[in-house]
Amino acid sequence: MIKFIFFEMKKATKSAFFYMLLALLVLVVSGYFIYNYIQTERVEDMVEEAERQLLGSESSLEEMGFEIGDDINEVEDPLEASEIENILMQIETRETRLQGYEDHDWKKVAQVEVEMGEEHFERFPTQAEEQVYTWMTHFSREVHLERNRWLLDREIRPVFPNHSFSELTVYDEVFDSEVEEEIAHDFNNIHSSSGFYFLYRLFELLLTVFGAAFFLFLFGNVMTREGLGQNGPIHFLYTQPVRRRTVFVSKVITVTLVSLSTVLGVGLFSLLLGTVFDRLGAWDYPVLIYEPEFQFSFMPMGAFLLWSALLFLMVLVFCYAWLFLFSVLVRRTSIAIGLTLAVVFLGVQFSDQIVGAYNPFLYFDVYEIITFETALVQENFDINLVNGVVSLGVSSLLILVVSYFVMKVKMK
Amino acid sequence: MIVKVDGLKKKYKKDWVLKGIDIEVEEPQIIALVGPNGSGKTTLMNCMTNLLTYDQGEVELLGQKNTDTKIFKDVSYLQDNRILYGTLTAYDHLKFICDVQGLPKSKIEEVAKRVGMESYLKKRVQNFSLGMKQHLLLAMVIINDPKVLLMDEPLTGLDPTSAIDMRNILLELREEGTTVIVSSHNLDEIDRLTNKIYFLKDGALLKESLEQFATKEYYLTVDDLEKAKGVLEEAAVPFSIYNQEQVTFEETDVELQTVIDHLNKQGVAILDIENERVGAEKRYRELFEGDASV
Numbered sequence: 185m186i187k188f189i190f191f192e193m194k195k196a197t198k199s200a201f202f203y204m205l206l207a208l209l210v211l212v213v214s215g216y217f218i219y220n221y222i223q224t225e226r227v228e229d230m231v232e233e234a235e236r237q238l239l240g241s242e243s244s245l246e247e248m249g250f251e252i253g254d255d256i257n258e259v260e261d262p263l264e265a266s267e268i269e270n271i272l273m274q275i276e277t278r279e280t281r282l283q284g285y286e287d288h289d290w291k292k293v294a295q296v297e298v299e300m301g302e303e304h305f306e307r308f309p310t311q312a313e314e315q316v317y318t319w320m321t322h323f324s325r326e327v328h329l330e331r332n333r334w335l336l337d338r339e340i341r342p343v344f345p346n347h348s349f350s351e352l353t354v355y356d357e358v359f360d361s362e363v364e365e366e367i368a369h370d371f372n373n374i375h376s377s378s379g380f381y382f383l384y385r386l387f388e389l390l391l392t393v394f395g396a397a398f399f400l401f402l403f404g405n406v407m408t409r410e411g412l413g414q415n416g417p418i419h420f421l422y423t424q425p426v427r428r429r430t431v432f433v434s435k436v437i438t439v440t441l442v443s444l445s446t447v448l449g450v451g452l453f454s455l456l457l458g459t460v461f462d463r464l465g466a467w468d469y470p471v472l473i474y475e476p477e478f479q480f481s482f483m484p485m486g487a488f489l490l491w492s493a494l495l496f497l498m499v500l501v502f503c504y505a506w507l508f509l510f511s512v513l514v515r516r517t518s519i520a521i522g523l524t525l526a527v528v529f530l531g532v533q534f535s536d537q538i539v540g541a542y543n544p545f546l547y548f549d550v551y552e553i554i555t556f557e558t559a560l561v562q563e564n565f566d567i568n569l570v571n572g573v574v575s576l577g578v579s580s581l582l583i584l585v586v587s588y589f590v591m592k593v594k595m596k
Numbered sequence: 597m598i599v600k601v602d603g604l605k606k607k608y609k610k611d612w613v614l615k616g617i618d619i620e621v622e623e624p625q626i627i628a629l630v631g632p633n634g635s636g637k638t639t640l641m642n643c644m645t646n647l648l649t650y651d652q653g654e655v656e657l658l659g660q661k662n663t664d665t666k667i668f669k670d671v672s673y674l675q676d677n678r679i680l681y682g683t684l685t686a687y688d689h690l691k692f693i694c695d696v697q698g699l700p701k702s703k704i705e706e707v708a709k710r711v712g713m714e715s716y717l718k719k720r721v722q723n724f725s726l727g728m729k730q731h732l733l734l735a736m737v738i739i740n741d742p743k744v745l746l747m748d749e750p751l752t753g754l755d756p757t758s759a760i761d762m763r764n765i766l767l768e769l770r771e772e773g774t775t776v777i778v779s780s781h782n783l784d785e786i787d788r789l790t791n792k793i794y795f796l797k798d799g800a801l802l803k804e805s806l807e808q809f810a811t812k813e814y815y816l817t818v819d820d821l822e823k824a825k826g827v828l829e830e831a832a833v834p835f836s837i838y839n840q841e842q843v844t845f846e847e848t849d850v851e852l853q854t855v856i857d858h859l860n861k862q863g864v865a866i867l868d869i870e871n872e873r874v875g876a877e878k879r880y881r882e883l884f885e886g887d888a889s890v
Contacts, residue, residue: 187695191688198683411678415638419647420679420689420736424696425668 185430185437192438196406205402206446213386213450217457220382223375224462225344227285233345234282241275294336297346301329304348319356319368320348323478327351334470334482341466343376350374354474354557378465379458380485386454387489391447391496391550393532396503397525402446403439403504404521407511412594432588436504443500447493474556476565488554491569495550498576502544503528505583512591541566542575597622597659598744598775599644604653606636606643613639614650615799621777624743626770628786629779631796637779638676640796641746644777645673657744669697672737674747677729682722686713686732689721690739697740707739712761726753734762738769745769747778763789812847817868818859827862828855842870 196202245252250268252275277296284292304325305311311322328351335342352372359365376382389395410418421431458465470482483491506527510520531545546567552558559567599621606614613636621627629637642648644655646662655662657671680689690704708714713731721729730753737745747766751759766776766789780786786793795802815838818824824843828835833855835845845855852869859866 187692191692191695194684194688195681198688200683409681415642415676415678417679417681419642419675422647422665423645423668423673423675424693425666426696427665 185434188426188430188434189438189441192406192434193442195409196403196438196442202402205398209398209446209450210453213453214457216386216389217377217382217454217461220375220385221377221461224377225375227288227344230344231282231285234278234285238275238278238282241271241278245271245275288341290341291336291339293342293346294332294340297332297348298329298336301325301332301348305329317355318358318360319364320351321353321355323355323480324348324351324353327353327472327480330480331470331472331482338466338468340469343374343378343381343465343469345371345374347371353472354560355478376465377458377462379455379463380465380467380469380489382458382465383451383454383489384469384471384485386450387492387496388551390450391492391499393528393548395496396499396528396548399443399446399500400503400507400521400524400528403442404507405517406435406439406504407508408515408517408520412512412515412591428592429588432584432591436501436508436584439504440497440501444493444497447496451489451493472555474560476560483554491554492550495547495553495569495572495576498573498580499548499550502576502580502583505580505587509583509587509590512587512594536562540564541568541571544572544576544579547572547576597656598624599777600654600656601644602654602656604640604643604650604655606639606648606650613799614643617653617801619777619794619801621775624770624773624775625792626766626776626778626790628790628793629777629796630781630783630786630793631779635796636799637796638748641673641748641777641779644746645671647673669740670743672740672742672745674733674737674745674750676748677726677733677753680721680729680732683720685718685720686724686735687717689732689736690717693736693739699740703739707735710738710765711735712758727755727758730754730762731758734765738765741772742774745774745776747776749779749781751780812871813844814847814852814855815842815844815870816855816859816866817842817870819865819867823862824859824864827858827864831858833858847871 242252245268248264248268248271250256252272256265256268256272277300281293281296284290284296311325315322325348328348331351332342332346334340335346349368349371352368356368359368374381375385390398410416410421412418418431422428455464465485467486468484471485471488473481473483475481503524506524507520510523511517514520514523528545528548532548535543535545535548541564546558547553549558550572553567553572554569556565556568559565597620599619601617601619604614604617605612617640619627629640631637639648643650644657644662646655657667660667686708687704690707691701693699694701694703704717705714708717711731711734713728713735716724716728721732724732730750734750737747750762750766754762766778769776778786778789816824821837821841821843825837828843833845834849835843835855838844843855856866
């Protein structure tokens with residue numbers, strides 16, 4: 185079997201088309217890295233922003249005829265005194281934050297966010313009931329607070345911007361205006377050229393139905409190139425002292441292994457790009473995981489990426505199973521790929537109409553599965569990684585068994 | 597029994613393409629399978645190697661059923677060059693066979709040398725000529741020193757030198773104890789390989805030994821053609837005149853020595869004797885005359 189797999193790998197990889205597509209992938213990854221690199225908010229940007237904010241607070245103070253060092257007790261108007269007090273506190277916070285940025289003291293930066301969050305909840309104790317679905321929801325603020333506690337505990341450098349407005353969750357459904365909605369999405373659209381965060385953003389793009397389509401093109405002729413039933417190379421394989429199902433199984437294993445290698449290769453390449461041009465980033469950067477009843481937790485980003493890659497691999501196996509079936513049925517690469525893509529796109533399109541956690545088409549958006557976003561939206565927490573792997577695995581196996589028997593019949 | 601095909605029948609849609617084929621081979625030898633295009637030669641070989649299923653009958657190779665893929669350690673099948681992978685090299689193909697069959701890597705160089713393809717062993721098959729592909733196909737089927745070798749049109753696309761080389765290799769294999777079943781259109785080459793020919797006509801096999809047909813046709817150049825004609829007519833020798841230049845007759849009709857004796861006795865000088873084998877071709881024409889594809 186292993187010899188067969190090696191031979192299959194050689195066949196799969198020794199073609200100009202294969203390398204052309206890989207080169208295209210490298211180009212896309214590199215291009216997306218450049219985009220992220222340009223879009224990344226650097227420490228210098230944050231220092232500049234913090235200085236600007238500090239200056240703004242100081243100007244406000246000046247406008248009120250108050251200077252730092254003056255005695256606040258001398259202000260006669262209690263309303264004005266309270267406002268000055270607030271601005272003074274704001275200045276203190278902003279100075280601490282600025283100091284944190286300048287010293288690269290990420291603990292200090294996170295601490296500021298934590299204190300601001302705690303203070304907010306103290307000042308607005310009823311917000312949990314009031315802002316359930318209106319941006320910025322109580323849930324999102326809680327997430328922001330806990331995220332910074334996580335960063336603080338682990339002394340992780342945050343990706344910027346890291347303020348409460350950069351948090352956008354599935355509960356943030358209602359916005360006061362379109363402009364506000366646009367701003368919220370802009371703040372939440374965080375880019376970073378650090379290795380892990382870049383990979384997180386890249387996989388968000390790649391581990392989708394479009395990524396699956398790319399892999400279908402990469403391995404589109406894995407069955408059809410054997411010239412099934414036309415005195416093609418399959419006859420060469422069938423006249424070797426190995427069982428016929430070995431030929432079939434080794435193809436499935438080969439495309440799975442090469443796909444896994446490609447995903448891992450892309451992952452390593454992304455981490456390398458990040459490390460060389462910026463920094464590796466944190467393995468345990470927090471990724472939000474939804475739980476029932478407005479609960480949530482975080483998952484280390486490294487683990488999140490690994491689980492995502494695993495689920496995506498199962499998605500690919502499911503796609504390959506369809507590809508194999510159509511390949512043995514129609515025997516032409518372009519038609520087989522076309523039919524597979526049609527089934528996949530239609531399946532994904534109508535997946536929310538087929539209720540149930542065991543519908544394999546539900547699991548194509550792997551990020552939303554691992555974060556339980558789909559589960560939350562569909563109000564079905566059985567839609568999870570384990571059930572995804574099981575339903576994709578079982579349905580792939582069934583389709584592959586059918587494909588094998590169709591192939592046997594067609595070879596007659 | 598080396599090869600046993602018993603009552604093999606194969607139907608495509610409603611048409612029987614093989615109507616009960618029986619083959620029994622007990623001793624290593626070369627058997628030629630001859631028939632026009634579409635007569636079922638490839639189908640028969642594909643059925644024998646279980647690449648195609650069949651409707652009735654049984655096939656055993658080296659005493660084992662053809663459904664057991666283990667037989668391919670000792671049985672090889674040279675097929676159409678479409679079985680080759682264009683993006684792989686000749687070496688890749690041969691290495692795969694060595695890997696799967698547990699053969700040492702040294703066999704690759706050895707077989708490449710034997711078929712004369714060392715110079716393009718590491719080149720991609722997509723750049724091969726037809727002849728080079730045939731060489732590779734040959735190397736692929738003899739690398740495991742098979743006991744039974746089935747060959748479908750092995751001489752197609754070969755230049756005369758390569759054809760001679762292949763013929764010599766097949767004769768060597770026969771000497772080494774390999775049973776070769778070869779289908780071909782090249783009757784001249786077949787004639788040189790074996791005198792055991794199975795004609796495939798209308799889905800049935802006509803097993804014939806060419807011994808009975810493997811006649812030589814002689815062409816005698818004489819000093820006096822008219823006198824020679826008279827002598828041979830008088831002696832009741834069946835003959836004809838070829839190209840108004842030579843006396844020609846078949847070995848089966850009269851022995852060469854008899855003709856020489858008749859002519860010498862009457863003072864006709866024989867200047868030159870040429871001959872050619874006509875057995876397979878003659879029989880082929882008898883059998884398939886009038887068939888569209890002949």
